[in-house]
Amino acid sequence: MSVNQTLDTIFSRTSYRGSFKEEPIPREDLTAIMEAGIAAPSGCNRQTTSLIAVDDPKLLRKIKDLYPNPSCQTAPAFILVLTQQIVGVDGHYYHVQDYAAAIENMLLAMKSLGYESCWYEGNVRPHAAQIADLLKIPDGISLVCLLPVGIAADEVVRTKGKKPFQERAWFNGMVSEGQ
Amino acid sequence: MSVNQTLDTIFSRTSYRGSFKEEPIPREDLTAIMEAGIAAPSGCNRQTTSLIAVDDPKLLRKIKDLYPNPSCQTAPAFILVLTQQIVGVDGHYYHVQDYAAAIENMLLAMKSLGYESCWYEGNVRPHAAQIADLLKIPDGISLVCLLPVGIAADEVVRTKGKKPFQERAWFNGMVSEGQ
Numbered sequence: 195m196s197v198n199q200t201l202d203t204i205f206s207r208t209s210y211r212g213s214f215k216e217e218p219i220p221r222e223d224l225t226a227i228m229e230a231g232i233a234a235p236s237g238c239n240r241q242t243t244s245l246i247a248v249d250d251p252k253l254l255r256k257i258k259d260l261y262p263n264p265s266c267q268t269a270p271a272f273i274l275v276l277t278q279q280i281v282g283v284d285g286h287y288y289h290v291q292d293y294a295a296a297i298e299n300m301l302l303a304m305k306s307l308g309y310e311s312c313w314y315e316g317n318v319r320p321h322a323a324q325i326a327d328l329l330k331i332p333d334g335i336s337l338v339c340l341l342p343v344g345i346a347a348d349e350v351v352r353t354k355g356k357k358p359f360q361e362r363a364w365f366n367g368m369v370s371e372g373q
Numbered sequence: 374m375s376v377n378q379t380l381d382t383i384f385s386r387t388s389y390r391g392s393f394k395e396e397p398i399p400r401e402d403l404t405a406i407m408e409a410g411i412a413a414p415s416g417c418n419r420q421t422t423s424l425i426a427v428d429d430p431k432l433l434r435k436i437k438d439l440y441p442n443p444s445c446q447t448a449p450a451f452i453l454v455l456t457q458q459i460v461g462v463d464g465h466y467y468h469v470q471d472y473a474a475a476i477e478n479m480l481l482a483m484k485s486l487g488y489e490s491c492w493y494e495g496n497v498r499p500h501a502a503q504i505a506d507l508l509k510i511p512d513g514i515s516l517v518c519l520l521p522v523g524i525a526a527d528e529v530v531r532t533k534g535k536k537p538f539q540e541r542a543w544f545n546g547m548v549s550e551g552q
């Protein structure tokens with residue numbers, strides 16, 4: 195029986211909040227990860243997501259000083275996720291969906307290449323404007339997420355439990371068991 | 374050199390809007406696709422996304438009558454994506470990010486299993502309440518997306534172009550070329 199590596203990657207990905215090894219990330223891998231991000235679909239093909247990989251030690255240091263997350267302090271690279279609010283042909287906005295799909299693609303790409311990461315969004319928000327200034331991101335483009343990239347130095351463990359399948363997925367209608 | 378099937382899946386996925394073969398989708402595959410969906414991360418682990426796979430012919434027919442999308446008319450199964458607005462520990466909402474990451478996982482899972490699909494969201498919206506009624510989805514849970522599942526009957530072609538990498542991704546800062 196053949197192994198479905200895509201499903202294996204999806205099921206083994208988890209949010210890693212430990213330390214990273216010091217080993218730098220090859221540019222080839224950072225490029226592949228960002229290519230995976232921009233390969234995600236976008237609402238009305240507006241391609242509202244853009245990305246900056248940071249691997250310059252001085253710049254990394256400055257971002258780590260602005261965003262003092264313990265796990266991120268040891269990361270040898272970051273990918274910063276940027277978004278633009280561009281309206282779709284139907285008058286609706288899909289930029290949040292767009293960057294979320296791009297992030298998920300990148301988390302899977304990282305996992306498949308042997309790296310760990312974690313989706314940092316809410317706690318990046320208070321520091322986003324300062325990091326955006328540092329990177330000279332123009333007005334109209336918002337920094338929404340920071341992804342560390344690195345090889346795990348600690349054990350990769352799933353720290354948060356998930357509800358069982360039966361409470362989140364059904365066939366042909368919702369069965370509210372015990373509700 | 375070993376092949377990275379996860380990256381291959383990410384790069385070969387595209388929005389398919391053609392007809393589907395009549396072949397039914399094994400429950401095992403629909404289950405694996407939904408498992409992939411709920412394996413996505415969620416903001417503050419709120420797990421706001423839930424899923425309904427539809428493969429019952431009568432129910433499929435009713436949904437197709439409510440949502441007369443030409444490509445979806447031939448699909449042997451749908452996955453309906455549901456969301457709940459549950460606030461995170463930080464006072465922010467991440468349900469859109471959550472369902473988008475779940476959808477991207479499912480699109481990749483489908484591709485890896487030999488199926489095609491397309492992320493239908495905006496044009497499902499006007500029909501969402503009626504489909505939700507049909508499926509007896511309780512108040513407080515919203516139907517936000519419909520994904521057809523099937524084997525392509527037509528050629529799988531990329532119909533929409535994407536901007537080049539250089540216009541969406543950078544290293545160590547944004548280089549505004551020609552802007």
